[in-house]
Amino acid sequence: MSPFVVLLLLFPLTLLAAEDEVAVLLHLKNSLHIPASSAAEFQSWLPSAALPCNFTGITCDAGNLVSAIDLTRKGISGTISFSSLCLLPSLSKLSLGSNNLSGNLATDIHNCSGLRHLDLAANSLSGTVPDLSPLSGLRVLNLSGNNFSGQFPWISLSNISVLESLSLGDNSYDSSPFPMVVTELTNLYWLYLSVCNLHGDLPPEIGNLTHLVNLEVSDNFLSGPIPPEITKLNKLLQLELYNNSFTGNLPVGFQNLSELSFFDASSNYLTGDLTELAFLNKLVSLQLFFNDFSGEVPAEFGDFKNLVNLSLYNNRLTGSLPPKLGSWSEFNFIDVSTNFLTGPIPPDMCRMGTMKKLLILENQFSGEIPASYANCTTLIRFRVSNNSLSGVVPAGIWSLPIANIIDLELNQFEGPLTKEIAKASSLNQLYLSNNRFSGELPPELFEAAALVSIDATSNKFVGNIPASIGKLKGLLSLSLDQNMLSGDIPDSLGSCSDLSSLSLAANLLSGPIPPSIGKLSNLNSLNLSNNQLSGQIPTSLTSLKLSSLDLSNNRLTGTVPSDLSINAYNDSFAGNTGLCADANSFLPRCSSSTSNNSDKLRTVLIIILVFIVAVVAGTSLFTIIRRRRSSSGGDYPLSARGSWNIKTFRILTFDEQEIINSIKQENLIGKGGSGNVYRVELGTGKIMAVKHIWNFPDGAASAEGSNRSTAAAMLSRRSLLRSKEFEAEIETLSSIRHVNVVKLYCSITSEDSSLLVYEYLPNGSLWDRLHSGTGEKLGPLDWETRYEIAIGAARGLEYLHHGCNRPILHRDVKSSNILLDEEFRPRIADFGLAKILHCSTNAAFRDSSSHLVAGTHGYIAPEYAYTWKVSEKSDVYSFGVVLMELVTGKRPVEIYYGEDKDIVQWVAANIRSQESVLGLVDRRILDAAEREAAVKVLRIAVICTAGIAAMRPSMRTVVQMLEEVGVGILPIGRLGNAVGVKQLVLSTDEKNTKLYQ
Missing domain, CATH: 3.80.10.10 (Ribonuclease Inhibitor)
Structure with missing residues (x-):
């Protein structure tokens, strides 16, 4: 033993x-x-x-x-x-x-x-936490940051009256009101109850705990006003109330908390002014962002000698910042973005040489940037955009050694961008657009090797684009449009191998388009319009997969390469009188003859053309009539039609004839803008989904009804299905291997139609489960399933945007295009082809009263309405709408949202109202912890649907944010020994996005 x-x-x-x-x-x-x-x-x-x-x-x-x-x-x-x-x-x-x-x-x-x-x-x-009352001598109890569940452990506290420190936060207890037993523990100096699923008011009895130095009840569902009795806690050093639903003004007498050093009441619905804080001169950190405070920032803040962090963004503050603000201590950061502040930037916030972030964007600040910030070498982020600032930027700002973002756009700055920029070795984002900067772009700009984004749009830059630009191997986005740049486009641009967006429009650039641009395999958007470029369009551009191309209003000549002469790019070549094309209705057709176009020859050609059209029309009419007579119930007998070609992309256990014979009315399971979908059960018992796409108007009429615009759209697809672009797209999609993207097994094509054979997903679409009778019959989706669908679909889109050799834009992300397998794992479907089909019809119907747009009403990003162009950020917007559907259970468009309003506007109007944000969550989600998680996902959805495309995160970032909701964020608390979960509300700075537009 x-x-x-x-x-x-x-x-x-x-x-x-x-x-x-x-x-x-x-x-x-x-x-x-x-x-x-x-x-x-x-x-x-x-x-x-x-x-x-x-x-x-x-x-x-x-x-x-x-x-x-x-x-x-x-x-x-x-x-x-x-x-x-x-x-x-x-x-x-x-x-x-x-x-x-x-x-x-x-x-x-x-x-x-x-x-x-x-x-x-x-x-x-x-x-569950057991009854701990037998441990009656406990002074310190810390169970925070575990996975405890069940009832809040108030019984454990009833016999431990000597407790001095109590930390029970960051656990998944059942929903409950604030535990009154806690207010009887009058020896407490430390109380940590963040993330405890507490609801209702913070009771006035909290004022009994007069020994408290720390009170944290953040990330709960507390509501109502902050009780006036809290002002009795005059020993408080830290007060954390963030991410609740507190309302009203700060209570009168709040200035009695004279020892308060750390105060965070951000992300609530607090109103009124900040007068009660004017005499809390021991404040080290003050965070009140995302509230509805108004009035001026108290002048007394300028005398706070311990203040290190100040975050007041997204309120309605007015007036000037105190001139001495941040000048007394080792100031760290200020974020007062998105207010109505005026006056100059306080000059001495970096007086002690410790400032890391200066964020004052979206206000009405005026005057020049104080020269003192040129020596603030500790700055990591310098963002002053969208103000009324003016003057010459101090040279030292350009050379901040560890700054990763310098954002000066939408001001009235003037003067040069100086060569000191070469010393900005950490700079990755430089935003200068919509100012009055002038002079030449210094070659040293492109010595800042960490740069990934440069936007100098709408300035007065002159001279050549330096050849040294080729040194920026990691550059993703370059926008130099609307300046006065001249000379040739440097051939070295072809060395910027990661470049995805290039805009040099509206300058004075001349010479040829360098063929090296065709090497930019990641390029998604190319705009060289409104310059003086000459020569022929390089054939190398045909290797690019561009969602946006604009070469209009130049002096280009010759034949447009056939792979670029597609309807998607119809407007891309306008204003180049020397261009012609073999197959583009917006350009003159190229001719091999050098003879003059005499009136006689023109007349003959017109007669021949009319004759050909008449013959083709007559033949087509006869064919249509014969087909309609031979068809039954709208189905065309495919097996009787000519020869079929099959292209396989995976190992097949069937042949094409088995698929062709199954395209029958009784197997039809869905109809869409690009074709009908059939459920095909093979002889082996395996089930496939087959999309049938007609490319003649009879098929359009059969499949889609008599709608004329749809028939016309189907007619335009005839040339599309034969095009090299279609074949290239099929090959691209066939190479995709991702668990969250639907599998394409093969394509089967004939002269007049095409069959695409996909895996069959038995649980239908997300739309069906959320909004149709199918969902009601099978029961509501629980939150765990909804979350897994959200993150799976996000990973599928992330792969399309970032995981392929060239980005693939879906262009029609919506809940009906997210299919669910037998375990409700999501698959992104109907991608790629939707993009091509919509591209081909958009230009053709540009001037029509009936547009076929790239996407579906309710999901379309707002920029499409005025640019007719999409990007990855358009997909992000649409995915944000899907997230809103998952959280709210609502459709993208509902009558009660109001006239001309959709779910995005409805959520934005209600997420900051006096009602709890929980009111937006689908009532079928019952568990309190799950509703809290749903709120966090809804906040991500709002970020994704930002009105300005550039403010939306990438899908890679969206996936990361969703993953954080799943695992939680548990950093150590600000005073060192309390675990706290910081809210998922993101500052305008940290993610370069804003929660509300």
Whole structure:
């Protein structure tokens, strides 16, 4: 029998001797998994030791008995047996926080009746919290940051009246009101109840806890006004109320909190002015963003000698900032963006040389940038865009050594961009658009090797584009349009291999288009319009996969390459009188003859053309009549039609004839703008989905009805299906291998139609499950399933945008194009082809009263209405609408949103109203923790649907944000020992997006 078992048998008949405590601790060590990084710290835990007092993490009392165990942040995992640890008779402190411990908190902890300090925070403990009232001597209890669930553990607190520090936050308790028992613990100096699923008011009895130095109740669902009784807590150092639904003004007497150093009430619905904060001169950090505060920033803030962080963005503040603001301390950052502030920028916020972020965008600041910021070498972000600032930018701003973004756009700055920019070694985003900058672009600009985005649109830059631009291998976006740049486009641009967007429009550029641009395999948008470019269009451009091309209004000559002479680019060549094309109705047709176009020849050609049209029309009419007579129920007998060609993209267990024979009315399961969809059961029992696309008007009429515009659209598809572009797109889509993108098995084509064979998804579309009778019949989707659909679909789009050799734009992201397999895993469907089909029809119907747009009403990004162009950010917008559907259960367009309004406008109008944002969540989502997660996803949806495309995140960022909702964010609290979950509301700075437009 082992010595440890003997000890257990003897207990509690006798207390352990000091030397026997070694066995207890060694048993603890053997029950844990200790990572290699911590193994050295346990080398002192030796069986040969007479006493454990020299063990790492062990403290003994005067009698050499173990009084404290502190194994915080050792990376240990496993489960803890308190029945053994409680054998230690003098144990008063047990700290096992910030590890990977799992299992339940068993009731055998009751045997540790001598505990005064219990810290199990930031582990993976689960289950309900047992009644801890037998531990009546506890002074410190920290169970935060675990996976505890069930009822909030208020019963545990009813008999522990001596508690001084209580941390129960960051757990998934059932919804409950604020626990009144807490207000009876009048010895508390530390209270951490963030992320506890608390609802209702913060009770006035909170004023009983007059010893509190820390009060954190953030990330809950608390509402109503901040109780006036909170002003009795005059010892408070930290007050965290963010991400709730508090309303009203700051209570009168708030200035009584004279010791307050850290105050965060951001993301609530607070109103009124900031007068009550004017005398809190010990403030170190003040964060009140995303509220509805108005009035001026108190002048007294300029005298706060400890202030380090100030974040007031997205309010309605007016007036000037105090001139001395941030000049007394080691100031860190200021964000007062999106207010109505005026006057100059305070000059001395970097006086101590510690400032990292200056963010004042979207206000009405005026005057020049103070020269002092030219020496603020600690700045990481310098954003002053969308103000009324003017003058010459201090030279040192250009050379800030660790700044990663300099944003000066939408002001009235003038003067040059200086060569000091070469020293900005960390700069990756430079925004200068809509100013009055002048002079030449310095070659040194392109020595800033970290640059990924340059926007200098709408300035007065002159001279050549420096050839040194080719050094920027990581450049993603370059916009130099609407300047006065001249000379040739440098051939070195072809070395910017990551470039996805290039705009040099509206300059004075001349010479040929360099063929090297065709090397930019990632290029998605190319705009060289309104210049003086000459020569022929390089054939190398045909290798690019462009969603947007504009070469209009130049002096280009010759034949447009056939691969660019497609309807999608009809307007791309306008204003080039020397251009012709073999197949483009917007350009004159090229002629091999050099003779003059005499009136006689023109007449002959017209007669021949009329004759040909008449013959073709007559033949087509006869064919249509014959086909309609031979068809039954709108189906055309495919098996009787000519020869078929098959292209396979995966291993097939069927032949084309089996598919062709199954295109029958009884197998029809769906109709869409690009064709009908059939459910085909093969002889093997496997089921496939087959899309049938006609390319003649009879088929259009059969499949789509008599709608003329649809028939015309189907007619235009005839040439499309034969085009090289269609074939290239099919090959691109056939190469896609991603779990969240529908599988294309093969294409089967004939002269007049095409069959695309996809995997069959048995649970239909997300639209069906959310909005149709199918969903009601099968029951509502639970939140876990909705979240998995959201993140799976996001990963599919991320792959299309970022994981392919060339980005693929879906152009019709919507819930009906997200299909669900047998386990409700999502697949992105109807991509690529929708893009081509819509491109081909858009130009043709540009001047028609009936447009076929790139997308579906309710999902279309607003920029499409005035640019007719889309980008990856258009897909992001549409996906944001899908997220709103998932969270709210509502359709993109509903009558009760109001006239001409959609779900995006409805959410934006209600997410900041006096009602809780929870009111937007689908009522079929019942669990409180799930509703909280749904709110976070809804906030991501709002970011995705920002009105300005550039402000939307990439799909890669969207995936990351959604993943954060799934795992939670658990940084250490601001004062060092409280775990807090910061809200998912993103600042205008951190993600370069804004939550509300």
